[in-house]
Amino acid sequence: MKISVVGTGYVGLVSGTCFAETGVNVTCVDINERKVEMLKEGHIPIYEPGLEDIYKKNVEKGRLVFTTNLEESLKDSDAVFIAVGTPPDEDGSADLKYVIGVAREIGRTMDHYMVVVTKSTVPVGTSVKVKNAVLEELEKRGEKVPFDVASNPEFLKEGSAVDDFLKPDRIVIGTDSEKAQKVMKRLYKPFLLNGHPILFMDITSSEMTKYAANSMLATKISFINDIANLCEIVGADVDSVRKGIGSDVRIGTKFIYPGTGYGGSCFPKDVQALIRTADENGYSLEILKAVESVNYRQKEVLYGKIKRHFNGDLKGKKFAVWGLAFKPKTDDMREAPSLVIIDKLLEEGAKVIAYDPVASEEGKRILGDKIEFAKDEYDACIDSDALVLVTEWPEFRLPNFRVLRKLLKNNLIFDGRNIYDPEELNEMGFTYYAIGRKPII
Ligand code: NAD
Numbered sequence: 001m002k003i004s005v006v007g008t009g010y011v012g013l014v015s016g017t018c019f020a021e022t023g024v025n026v027t028c029v030d031i032n033e034r035k036v037e038m039l040k041e042g043h044i045p046i047y048e049p050g051l052e053d054i055y056k057k058n059v060e061k062g063r064l065v066f067t068t069n070l071e072e073s074l075k076d077s078d079a080v081f082i083a084v085g086t087p088p089d090e091d092g093s094a095d096l097k098y099v100i101g102v103a104r105e106i107g108r109t110m111d112h113y114m115v116v117v118t119k120s121t122v123p124v125g126t127s128v129k130v131k132n133a134v135l136e137e138l139e140k141r142g143e144k145v146p147f148d149v150a151s152n153p154e155f156l157k158e159g160s161a162v163d164d165f166l167k168p169d170r171i172v173i174g175t176d177s178e179k180a181q182k183v184m185k186r187l188y189k190p191f192l193l194n195g196h197p198i199l200f201m202d203i204t205s206s207e208m209t210k211y212a213a214n215s216m217l218a219t220k221i222s223f224i225n226d227i228a229n230l231c232e233i234v235g236a237d238v239d240s241v242r243k244g245i246g247s248d249v250r251i252g253t254k255f256i257y258p259g260t261g262y263g264g265s266c267f268p269k270d271v272q273a274l275i276r277t278a279d280e281n282g283y284s285l286e287i288l289k290a291v292e293s294v295n296y297r298q299k300e301v302l303y304g305k306i307k308r309h310f311n312g313d314l315k316g317k318k319f320a321v322w323g324l325a326f327k328p329k330t331d332d333m334r335e336a337p338s339l340v341i342i343d344k345l346l347e348e349g350a351k352v353i354a355y356d357p358v359a360s361e362e363g364k365r366i367l368g369d370k371i372e373f374a375k376d377e378y379d380a381c382i383d384s385d386a387l388v389l390v391t392e393w394p395e396f397r398l399p400n401f402r403v404l405r406k407l408l409k410n411n412l413i414f415d416g417r418n419i420y421d422p423e424e425l426n427e428m429g430f431t432y433y434a435i436g437r438k439p440i441i
Contacts, residue, residue: 012083020058027073071109092272107137148180153210159329174206222294228258228436238436260337261298263326315349320380323391325359386412
């Protein structure tokens with residue numbers, strides 16, 4: 001089989017590479033010439049564990065190619081996957097200009113039957129718009145080329161995207177065409193050998209599924225963060241509470257870790273977009289509105305602890321920030337809590353020196369010379385007033401606290417992810433603040 005994947009971001013590049021891994025011929029298309037050049041020259045523009053190996057293997061086999069030319073990519077394709085960005089518009093709704101732009105280009109250039117698949121996260125009703133955009137362009141050409149549309153939301157997680165794509169919990173496909181169903185079933189069969197299901201449904205339900213899934217996950221995070229803040233006020237330990245509730249299978253242990261709020265390119269924008277979809281349909285999603293406002297507040301919780309510790313005077317203080325990415329194992333800093341915390345510290349006249357195992361380059365691009373960048377986690381702590389842990393990279397979990405005690409000016413740690421053991425830090429003479437736990441002072 002042959003497919004085109006339009007957009008070579010986290011979703012497009014991972015999907016295209018993983019499809020190639022099953023023997024499909026894949027052409028990945030992007031309008032960003034620099035990205036395509038990099039990919040042609042053997043360099044991956046994003047960090048994603050495991051991606052480089054299968055990318056190289058499939059490029060060598062000739063099954064994975066890159067181009068800026070959509071028309072060329074569509075030749076002989078059985079399906080074209082639209083995987084371009086859907087950033088939030090000013091009012092929070094998903095901006096569909098890239099998706100519809102690609103749909104129009106497909107309509108202008110396609111010359112045989114194919115399935116036009118929307119993989120980007122798009123609001124209910126978008127597949128109809130995609131269909132209409134393709135039809136309009138075909139009409140302008142005065143040609144009748146058959147095609148079907150399908151919605152195929154992506155559930156991969158940055159940081160484990162390759163694994164998630166190769167071994168998905170489920171595949172969701174919305175289409176009203178049997179022919180499209182057959183094509184999609186064939187393409188996805190190799191990924192379903194582990195027995196996980198392919199769920200066919202109507203297009204509207206498929207589009208809705210993606211938003212409902214991300215909103216549910218964001219709800220779990222805001223819920224536990226809210227509980228964590230209350231735990232602190234009443235003197236409970238959220239870590240015990242988390243274990244206490246998580247052992248109930250109806251609740252489960254996943255996604256109930258308190259922290260500095262959710263970030264990334266998906267949860268914030270998808271929660272906003274679903275609220276907007278509801279508003280447009282005359283319904284108010286009260287829970288999600290609260291999820292969003294709790295999250296805004298949570299991004300400032302760690303900063304609030306820092307400010308209170310220093311009695312409001314942060315001027316001239318220096319903070320070592322560990323972790324910039326919105327979560328471990330990615331270089332993505334979109335909507336990262338680190339940005340809010342750093343901005344707040346800088347506003348108060350503090351200095352920041354940051355280290356991230358992978359996202360430091362992205363940090364330099366976004367923050368420029370507003371902060372310093374350390375060569376490693378210990379380097380960041382030299383003469384810093386405190387360590388501020390924002391992203392729980394595995395290498396931050398067991399640092400040498402004896403060394404930290406020597407490097408830091410004060411034995412002071414603010415842990416935004418509750419990864420350290422309060423008792424251990426207490427024994428070592430640290431002052432330790434975490435989320436939803438009694439501070440060790
Ligand atoms: P991204 O910003 O990393 O990549 C989007 C790519 O599309 C860019 O390389 C851009 O140059 C390209 N592009 C834009 N317009 C184009 C056009 N007309 N033709 C060709 N290429 C074009 O985005 P992403 O993180 O991969 O997300 C893509 C979509 O998938 C979004 O809707 C997102 O919500 C959804 N999604 C993302 C994730 C994730 O973890 N990142 C997970 C599931 C779903």
